[in-house]
Amino acid sequence: MNKKILVVDDEIKILEVVKSYLEREGFSVITETNGNNVLDTFKKEKPDLVILDLMLPGISGEELCKRLRQFSNVPILMLTAKVQESDKINGFSIGADDYITKPFSPRELVMRVKAILRRTTDDVPLAEVMSFNNDDLVVDLRAHTVRKKGVVVNLTPNEFKILKILIRNPNRVFTREELIEKVMGFDYEGYDRTIDAHIKNLRQKIEDDTKNPVYIKTVYGVGYKFGDGNV
Missing domain, CATH: 3.40.50.2300 (Response regulator)
Incomplete structure:
Protein backbone atom coordinates (compact mmCIF):
# COMPACT_ATOMS: atom_id res chain seq x y z
CA MET A 1 0.00 0.00 0.00
CA THR A 120 10.33 4.12 11.49
CA THR A 121 9.61 0.78 9.79
CA ASP A 122 12.91 -1.02 10.32
CA ASP A 123 13.05 -4.72 11.13
CA VAL A 124 12.84 -5.82 14.75
CA PRO A 125 14.51 -9.08 15.75
CA LEU A 126 12.73 -11.55 17.93
CA ALA A 127 13.52 -10.19 21.42
CA GLU A 128 10.15 -8.65 21.67
CA VAL A 129 8.96 -7.53 25.11
CA MET A 130 11.46 -6.13 27.60
CA SER A 131 10.44 -5.36 31.18
CA PHE A 132 12.33 -3.37 33.80
CA ASN A 133 11.97 -2.79 37.54
CA ASN A 134 9.05 -5.19 38.07
CA ASP A 135 7.13 -3.94 35.05
CA ASP A 136 7.61 -0.28 35.92
CA LEU A 137 8.77 0.13 32.31
CA VAL A 138 7.69 -2.32 29.59
CA VAL A 139 8.91 -1.95 26.00
CA ASP A 140 7.41 -4.02 23.18
CA LEU A 141 9.85 -3.72 20.29
CA ARG A 142 7.64 -5.41 17.73
CA ALA A 143 4.47 -3.47 18.55
CA HIS A 144 6.44 -0.22 19.07
CA THR A 145 4.70 0.39 22.39
CA VAL A 146 6.00 1.57 25.74
CA ARG A 147 4.17 1.34 29.06
CA LYS A 148 5.10 3.20 32.23
CA LYS A 149 3.39 1.84 35.34
CA GLY A 150 0.89 0.12 33.06
CA VAL A 151 0.00 3.27 31.10
CA VAL A 152 0.87 3.56 27.40
CA VAL A 153 3.49 6.26 26.76
CA ASN A 154 3.32 8.01 23.39
CA LEU A 155 6.86 8.28 21.97
CA THR A 156 7.85 9.88 18.69
CA PRO A 157 9.59 7.60 16.16
CA ASN A 158 13.00 9.08 16.99
CA GLU A 159 12.41 8.80 20.73
CA PHE A 160 11.44 5.16 20.35
CA LYS A 161 14.45 4.43 18.19
CA ILE A 162 16.83 5.99 20.73
CA LEU A 163 15.24 3.98 23.52
CA LYS A 164 15.44 0.80 21.46
CA ILE A 165 19.13 1.32 20.70
CA LEU A 166 19.93 1.97 24.37
CA ILE A 167 17.98 -0.94 25.85
CA ARG A 168 19.44 -3.39 23.33
CA ASN A 169 22.88 -2.38 24.57
CA PRO A 170 22.61 -2.04 28.37
CA ASN A 171 25.53 -0.22 29.99
CA ARG A 172 27.12 0.56 26.65
CA VAL A 173 27.81 4.28 26.40
CA PHE A 174 26.78 5.90 23.11
CA THR A 175 28.20 9.27 22.10
CA ARG A 176 25.83 11.87 20.69
CA GLU A 177 27.45 11.39 17.28
CA GLU A 178 26.80 7.63 17.40
CA LEU A 179 23.16 8.13 18.31
CA ILE A 180 22.68 10.73 15.56
CA GLU A 181 24.20 8.33 13.03
CA LYS A 182 22.04 5.40 14.15
CA VAL A 183 18.81 7.38 14.54
CA MET A 184 19.01 10.11 11.90
CA GLY A 185 21.29 8.39 9.37
CA PHE A 186 24.83 8.84 8.04
CA ASP A 187 23.92 11.84 5.92
CA TYR A 188 22.18 13.84 8.65
CA GLU A 189 23.64 17.34 8.88
CA GLY A 190 22.33 18.43 12.23
CA TYR A 191 23.54 19.27 15.69
CA ASP A 192 24.67 17.17 18.64
CA ARG A 193 22.10 18.96 20.78
CA THR A 194 19.35 17.33 18.72
CA ILE A 195 19.95 14.14 20.69
CA ASP A 196 19.87 16.06 23.98
CA ALA A 197 16.38 17.35 23.10
CA HIS A 198 15.14 13.82 22.37
CA ILE A 199 16.72 12.47 25.57
CA LYS A 200 15.06 15.22 27.60
CA ASN A 201 11.66 14.32 26.14
CA LEU A 202 12.24 10.61 26.74
CA ARG A 203 13.12 11.17 30.37
CA GLN A 204 10.01 13.25 30.91
CA LYS A 205 7.96 10.31 29.65
CA ILE A 206 9.64 7.29 31.29
CA GLU A 207 11.45 8.53 34.40
CA ASP A 208 9.88 9.19 37.81
CA ASP A 209 12.46 11.89 38.51
CA THR A 210 14.13 13.46 35.49
CA LYS A 211 16.88 14.94 37.68
CA ASN A 212 17.77 11.47 38.97
CA PRO A 213 17.03 9.17 36.02
CA VAL A 214 16.98 5.41 36.50
CA TYR A 215 16.82 4.34 32.87
CA ILE A 216 18.64 6.85 30.67
CA LYS A 217 21.89 7.81 32.31
CA THR A 218 24.23 10.63 31.30
CA VAL A 219 27.91 9.76 31.17
CA TYR A 220 29.39 13.22 31.44
CA GLY A 221 31.79 14.16 28.68
CA VAL A 222 30.84 11.07 26.66
CA GLY A 223 27.13 10.51 26.03
CA TYR A 224 24.28 8.31 27.23
CA LYS A 225 23.61 4.73 28.32
CA PHE A 226 20.68 2.66 29.54
CA GLY A 227 20.70 1.83 33.22
CA ASP A 228 23.55 1.06 35.57
CA GLY A 229 23.25 -2.70 35.74
CA ASN A 230 20.31 -2.69 38.16
CA VAL A 231 17.36 -2.12 35.82
Missing part, protein backbone atom coordinates in the same frame (compact mmCIF):
# COMPACT_ATOMS: atom_id res chain seq x y z
CA ASN A 2 1.30 3.46 -0.88
CA LYS A 3 2.34 5.65 2.03
CA LYS A 4 0.16 8.69 2.59
CA ILE A 5 1.75 12.10 3.23
CA LEU A 6 -0.01 15.18 4.61
CA VAL A 7 1.71 18.38 3.42
CA VAL A 8 0.82 21.60 5.24
CA ASP A 9 1.96 24.95 3.83
CA ASP A 10 0.21 28.22 3.01
CA GLU A 11 2.34 28.80 -0.09
CA ILE A 12 0.45 27.21 -2.98
CA LYS A 13 3.49 26.97 -5.26
CA ILE A 14 5.42 25.05 -2.61
CA LEU A 15 2.48 22.70 -2.10
CA GLU A 16 2.21 22.03 -5.82
CA VAL A 17 5.94 21.32 -6.22
CA VAL A 18 6.17 19.08 -3.13
CA LYS A 19 3.00 17.22 -4.10
CA SER A 20 4.31 16.64 -7.63
CA TYR A 21 7.68 15.29 -6.46
CA LEU A 22 6.16 13.02 -3.82
CA GLU A 23 3.51 11.63 -6.18
CA ARG A 24 6.23 10.94 -8.73
CA GLU A 25 7.81 8.66 -6.11
CA GLY A 26 4.56 6.79 -5.54
CA PHE A 27 3.28 8.56 -2.44
CA SER A 28 -0.33 9.54 -1.92
CA VAL A 29 -0.47 13.25 -0.97
CA ILE A 30 -3.05 15.34 0.90
CA THR A 31 -2.52 19.09 1.26
CA GLU A 32 -3.69 21.79 3.66
CA THR A 33 -3.02 25.54 3.66
CA ASN A 34 -4.59 26.60 6.97
CA GLY A 35 -3.55 25.38 10.40
CA ASN A 36 -7.16 25.36 11.60
CA ASN A 37 -8.00 22.43 9.30
CA VAL A 38 -5.00 20.22 9.93
CA LEU A 39 -6.12 18.21 12.96
CA ASP A 40 -9.46 17.28 11.38
CA THR A 41 -7.75 16.32 8.12
CA PHE A 42 -5.16 14.29 10.00
CA LYS A 43 -7.79 12.31 11.92
CA LYS A 44 -9.80 11.71 8.74
CA GLU A 45 -6.92 10.74 6.42
CA LYS A 46 -4.55 9.05 8.93
CA PRO A 47 -1.33 9.92 7.05
CA ASP A 48 1.92 7.99 7.51
CA LEU A 49 3.97 11.22 7.70
CA VAL A 50 3.31 14.95 8.04
CA ILE A 51 5.34 17.71 6.34
CA LEU A 52 4.52 20.76 8.43
CA ASP A 53 5.35 24.40 7.72
CA LEU A 54 5.76 26.43 10.91
CA MET A 55 4.44 29.79 9.65
CA LEU A 56 0.76 29.11 9.04
CA PRO A 57 -2.49 31.08 9.21
CA GLY A 58 -4.73 29.87 12.00
CA ILE A 59 -2.92 27.46 14.30
CA SER A 60 0.87 27.69 14.03
CA GLY A 61 3.02 24.76 12.98
CA GLU A 62 4.65 24.61 16.43
CA GLU A 63 1.28 24.39 18.15
CA LEU A 64 0.05 21.79 15.65
CA CYS A 65 3.13 19.68 16.32
CA LYS A 66 2.47 19.80 20.07
CA ARG A 67 -1.21 18.87 19.59
CA LEU A 68 -0.40 16.00 17.22
CA ARG A 69 2.07 14.63 19.74
CA GLN A 70 -0.69 14.45 22.35
CA PHE A 71 -2.31 11.55 20.51
CA SER A 72 -0.05 10.39 17.67
CA ASN A 73 3.56 9.33 17.07
CA VAL A 74 3.36 9.85 13.30
CA PRO A 75 6.66 11.15 11.87
CA ILE A 76 6.72 14.94 11.46
CA LEU A 77 9.08 16.76 9.09
CA MET A 78 9.15 20.49 9.79
CA LEU A 79 9.45 22.85 6.85
CA THR A 80 10.39 26.41 7.68
CA ALA A 81 12.34 29.56 6.87
CA LYS A 82 13.78 29.65 10.41
CA VAL A 83 17.47 28.79 10.24
CA GLN A 84 18.84 29.34 13.75
CA GLU A 85 20.12 26.30 15.65
CA SER A 86 17.88 27.24 18.59
CA ASP A 87 14.83 27.08 16.30
CA LYS A 88 15.79 23.58 15.17
CA ILE A 89 16.42 22.38 18.71
CA ASN A 90 13.04 23.74 19.74
CA GLY A 91 11.43 21.89 16.84
CA PHE A 92 12.92 18.60 17.99
CA SER A 93 12.01 19.31 21.61
CA ILE A 94 8.30 19.58 20.75
CA GLY A 95 8.32 16.32 18.80
CA ALA A 96 9.58 16.85 15.25
CA ASP A 97 11.55 14.02 13.62
CA ASP A 98 13.43 16.10 11.06
CA TYR A 99 13.76 19.69 9.94
CA ILE A 100 14.40 21.25 6.53
CA THR A 101 14.76 24.96 5.84
CA LYS A 102 13.48 27.09 2.98
CA PRO A 103 14.58 27.43 0.25
CA PHE A 104 15.01 23.69 -0.18
CA SER A 105 15.57 21.13 -2.87
CA PRO A 106 12.41 19.08 -3.56
CA ARG A 107 14.65 16.07 -4.25
CA GLU A 108 16.27 16.45 -0.84
CA LEU A 109 12.82 16.68 0.74
CA VAL A 110 11.79 13.41 -0.92
CA MET A 111 15.01 11.77 0.30
CA ARG A 112 14.33 12.99 3.84
CA VAL A 113 10.79 11.59 3.69
CA LYS A 114 12.05 8.21 2.50
CA ALA A 115 14.76 8.15 5.18
CA ILE A 116 12.29 8.95 7.96
CA LEU A 117 9.86 6.26 6.80
CA ARG A 118 12.73 3.76 6.55
CA ARG A 119 13.83 4.52 10.10
Whole structure:
Protein backbone atom coordinates (compact mmCIF):
# COMPACT_ATOMS: atom_id res chain seq x y z
CA MET A 1 0.00 0.00 0.00
CA ASN A 2 1.30 3.46 -0.88
CA LYS A 3 2.34 5.65 2.03
CA LYS A 4 0.16 8.69 2.59
CA ILE A 5 1.75 12.10 3.23
CA LEU A 6 -0.01 15.18 4.61
CA VAL A 7 1.71 18.38 3.42
CA VAL A 8 0.82 21.60 5.24
CA ASP A 9 1.96 24.95 3.83
CA ASP A 10 0.21 28.22 3.01
CA GLU A 11 2.34 28.80 -0.09
CA ILE A 12 0.45 27.21 -2.98
CA LYS A 13 3.49 26.97 -5.26
CA ILE A 14 5.42 25.05 -2.61
CA LEU A 15 2.48 22.70 -2.10
CA GLU A 16 2.21 22.03 -5.82
CA VAL A 17 5.94 21.32 -6.22
CA VAL A 18 6.17 19.08 -3.13
CA LYS A 19 3.00 17.22 -4.10
CA SER A 20 4.31 16.64 -7.63
CA TYR A 21 7.68 15.29 -6.46
CA LEU A 22 6.16 13.02 -3.82
CA GLU A 23 3.51 11.63 -6.18
CA ARG A 24 6.23 10.94 -8.73
CA GLU A 25 7.81 8.66 -6.11
CA GLY A 26 4.56 6.79 -5.54
CA PHE A 27 3.28 8.56 -2.44
CA SER A 28 -0.33 9.54 -1.92
CA VAL A 29 -0.47 13.25 -0.97
CA ILE A 30 -3.05 15.34 0.90
CA THR A 31 -2.52 19.09 1.26
CA GLU A 32 -3.69 21.79 3.66
CA THR A 33 -3.02 25.54 3.66
CA ASN A 34 -4.59 26.60 6.97
CA GLY A 35 -3.55 25.38 10.40
CA ASN A 36 -7.16 25.36 11.60
CA ASN A 37 -8.00 22.43 9.30
CA VAL A 38 -5.00 20.22 9.93
CA LEU A 39 -6.12 18.21 12.96
CA ASP A 40 -9.46 17.28 11.38
CA THR A 41 -7.75 16.32 8.12
CA PHE A 42 -5.16 14.29 10.00
CA LYS A 43 -7.79 12.31 11.92
CA LYS A 44 -9.80 11.71 8.74
CA GLU A 45 -6.92 10.74 6.42
CA LYS A 46 -4.55 9.05 8.93
CA PRO A 47 -1.33 9.92 7.05
CA ASP A 48 1.92 7.99 7.51
CA LEU A 49 3.97 11.22 7.70
CA VAL A 50 3.31 14.95 8.04
CA ILE A 51 5.34 17.71 6.34
CA LEU A 52 4.52 20.76 8.43
CA ASP A 53 5.35 24.40 7.72
CA LEU A 54 5.76 26.43 10.91
CA MET A 55 4.44 29.79 9.65
CA LEU A 56 0.76 29.11 9.04
CA PRO A 57 -2.49 31.08 9.21
CA GLY A 58 -4.73 29.87 12.00
CA ILE A 59 -2.92 27.46 14.30
CA SER A 60 0.87 27.69 14.03
CA GLY A 61 3.02 24.76 12.98
CA GLU A 62 4.65 24.61 16.43
CA GLU A 63 1.28 24.39 18.15
CA LEU A 64 0.05 21.79 15.65
CA CYS A 65 3.13 19.68 16.32
CA LYS A 66 2.47 19.80 20.07
CA ARG A 67 -1.21 18.87 19.59
CA LEU A 68 -0.40 16.00 17.22
CA ARG A 69 2.07 14.63 19.74
CA GLN A 70 -0.69 14.45 22.35
CA PHE A 71 -2.31 11.55 20.51
CA SER A 72 -0.05 10.39 17.67
CA ASN A 73 3.56 9.33 17.07
CA VAL A 74 3.36 9.85 13.30
CA PRO A 75 6.66 11.15 11.87
CA ILE A 76 6.72 14.94 11.46
CA LEU A 77 9.08 16.76 9.09
CA MET A 78 9.15 20.49 9.79
CA LEU A 79 9.45 22.85 6.85
CA THR A 80 10.39 26.41 7.68
CA ALA A 81 12.34 29.56 6.87
CA LYS A 82 13.78 29.65 10.41
CA VAL A 83 17.47 28.79 10.24
CA GLN A 84 18.84 29.34 13.75
CA GLU A 85 20.12 26.30 15.65
CA SER A 86 17.88 27.24 18.59
CA ASP A 87 14.83 27.08 16.30
CA LYS A 88 15.79 23.58 15.17
CA ILE A 89 16.42 22.38 18.71
CA ASN A 90 13.04 23.74 19.74
CA GLY A 91 11.43 21.89 16.84
CA PHE A 92 12.92 18.60 17.99
CA SER A 93 12.01 19.31 21.61
CA ILE A 94 8.30 19.58 20.75
CA GLY A 95 8.32 16.32 18.80
CA ALA A 96 9.58 16.85 15.25
CA ASP A 97 11.55 14.02 13.62
CA ASP A 98 13.43 16.10 11.06
CA TYR A 99 13.76 19.69 9.94
CA ILE A 100 14.40 21.25 6.53
CA THR A 101 14.76 24.96 5.84
CA LYS A 102 13.48 27.09 2.98
CA PRO A 103 14.58 27.43 0.25
CA PHE A 104 15.01 23.69 -0.18
CA SER A 105 15.57 21.13 -2.87
CA PRO A 106 12.41 19.08 -3.56
CA ARG A 107 14.65 16.07 -4.25
CA GLU A 108 16.27 16.45 -0.84
CA LEU A 109 12.82 16.68 0.74
CA VAL A 110 11.79 13.41 -0.92
CA MET A 111 15.01 11.77 0.30
CA ARG A 112 14.33 12.99 3.84
CA VAL A 113 10.79 11.59 3.69
CA LYS A 114 12.05 8.21 2.50
CA ALA A 115 14.76 8.15 5.18
CA ILE A 116 12.29 8.95 7.96
CA LEU A 117 9.86 6.26 6.80
CA ARG A 118 12.73 3.76 6.55
CA ARG A 119 13.83 4.52 10.10
CA THR A 120 10.33 4.12 11.49
CA THR A 121 9.61 0.78 9.79
CA ASP A 122 12.91 -1.02 10.32
CA ASP A 123 13.05 -4.72 11.13
CA VAL A 124 12.84 -5.82 14.75
CA PRO A 125 14.51 -9.08 15.75
CA LEU A 126 12.73 -11.55 17.93
CA ALA A 127 13.52 -10.19 21.42
CA GLU A 128 10.15 -8.65 21.67
CA VAL A 129 8.96 -7.53 25.11
CA MET A 130 11.46 -6.13 27.60
CA SER A 131 10.44 -5.36 31.18
CA PHE A 132 12.33 -3.37 33.80
CA ASN A 133 11.97 -2.79 37.54
CA ASN A 134 9.05 -5.19 38.07
CA ASP A 135 7.13 -3.94 35.05
CA ASP A 136 7.61 -0.28 35.92
CA LEU A 137 8.77 0.13 32.31
CA VAL A 138 7.69 -2.32 29.59
CA VAL A 139 8.91 -1.95 26.00
CA ASP A 140 7.41 -4.02 23.18
CA LEU A 141 9.85 -3.72 20.29
CA ARG A 142 7.64 -5.41 17.73
CA ALA A 143 4.47 -3.47 18.55
CA HIS A 144 6.44 -0.22 19.07
CA THR A 145 4.70 0.39 22.39
CA VAL A 146 6.00 1.57 25.74
CA ARG A 147 4.17 1.34 29.06
CA LYS A 148 5.10 3.20 32.23
CA LYS A 149 3.39 1.84 35.34
CA GLY A 150 0.89 0.12 33.06
CA VAL A 151 0.00 3.27 31.10
CA VAL A 152 0.87 3.56 27.40
CA VAL A 153 3.49 6.26 26.76
CA ASN A 154 3.32 8.01 23.39
CA LEU A 155 6.86 8.28 21.97
CA THR A 156 7.85 9.88 18.69
CA PRO A 157 9.59 7.60 16.16
CA ASN A 158 13.00 9.08 16.99
CA GLU A 159 12.41 8.80 20.73
CA PHE A 160 11.44 5.16 20.35
CA LYS A 161 14.45 4.43 18.19
CA ILE A 162 16.83 5.99 20.73
CA LEU A 163 15.24 3.98 23.52
CA LYS A 164 15.44 0.80 21.46
CA ILE A 165 19.13 1.32 20.70
CA LEU A 166 19.93 1.97 24.37
CA ILE A 167 17.98 -0.94 25.85
CA ARG A 168 19.44 -3.39 23.33
CA ASN A 169 22.88 -2.38 24.57
CA PRO A 170 22.61 -2.04 28.37
CA ASN A 171 25.53 -0.22 29.99
CA ARG A 172 27.12 0.56 26.65
CA VAL A 173 27.81 4.28 26.40
CA PHE A 174 26.78 5.90 23.11
CA THR A 175 28.20 9.27 22.10
CA ARG A 176 25.83 11.87 20.69
CA GLU A 177 27.45 11.39 17.28
CA GLU A 178 26.80 7.63 17.40
CA LEU A 179 23.16 8.13 18.31
CA ILE A 180 22.68 10.73 15.56
CA GLU A 181 24.20 8.33 13.03
CA LYS A 182 22.04 5.40 14.15
CA VAL A 183 18.81 7.38 14.54
CA MET A 184 19.01 10.11 11.90
CA GLY A 185 21.29 8.39 9.37
CA PHE A 186 24.83 8.84 8.04
CA ASP A 187 23.92 11.84 5.92
CA TYR A 188 22.18 13.84 8.65
CA GLU A 189 23.64 17.34 8.88
CA GLY A 190 22.33 18.43 12.23
CA TYR A 191 23.54 19.27 15.69
CA ASP A 192 24.67 17.17 18.64
CA ARG A 193 22.10 18.96 20.78
CA THR A 194 19.35 17.33 18.72
CA ILE A 195 19.95 14.14 20.69
CA ASP A 196 19.87 16.06 23.98
CA ALA A 197 16.38 17.35 23.10
CA HIS A 198 15.14 13.82 22.37
CA ILE A 199 16.72 12.47 25.57
CA LYS A 200 15.06 15.22 27.60
CA ASN A 201 11.66 14.32 26.14
CA LEU A 202 12.24 10.61 26.74
CA ARG A 203 13.12 11.17 30.37
CA GLN A 204 10.01 13.25 30.91
CA LYS A 205 7.96 10.31 29.65
CA ILE A 206 9.64 7.29 31.29
CA GLU A 207 11.45 8.53 34.40
CA ASP A 208 9.88 9.19 37.81
CA ASP A 209 12.46 11.89 38.51
CA THR A 210 14.13 13.46 35.49
CA LYS A 211 16.88 14.94 37.68
CA ASN A 212 17.77 11.47 38.97
CA PRO A 213 17.03 9.17 36.02
CA VAL A 214 16.98 5.41 36.50
CA TYR A 215 16.82 4.34 32.87
CA ILE A 216 18.64 6.85 30.67
CA LYS A 217 21.89 7.81 32.31
CA THR A 218 24.23 10.63 31.30
CA VAL A 219 27.91 9.76 31.17
CA TYR A 220 29.39 13.22 31.44
CA GLY A 221 31.79 14.16 28.68
CA VAL A 222 30.84 11.07 26.66
CA GLY A 223 27.13 10.51 26.03
CA TYR A 224 24.28 8.31 27.23
CA LYS A 225 23.61 4.73 28.32
CA PHE A 226 20.68 2.66 29.54
CA GLY A 227 20.70 1.83 33.22
CA ASP A 228 23.55 1.06 35.57
CA GLY A 229 23.25 -2.70 35.74
CA ASN A 230 20.31 -2.69 38.16
CA VAL A 231 17.36 -2.12 35.82
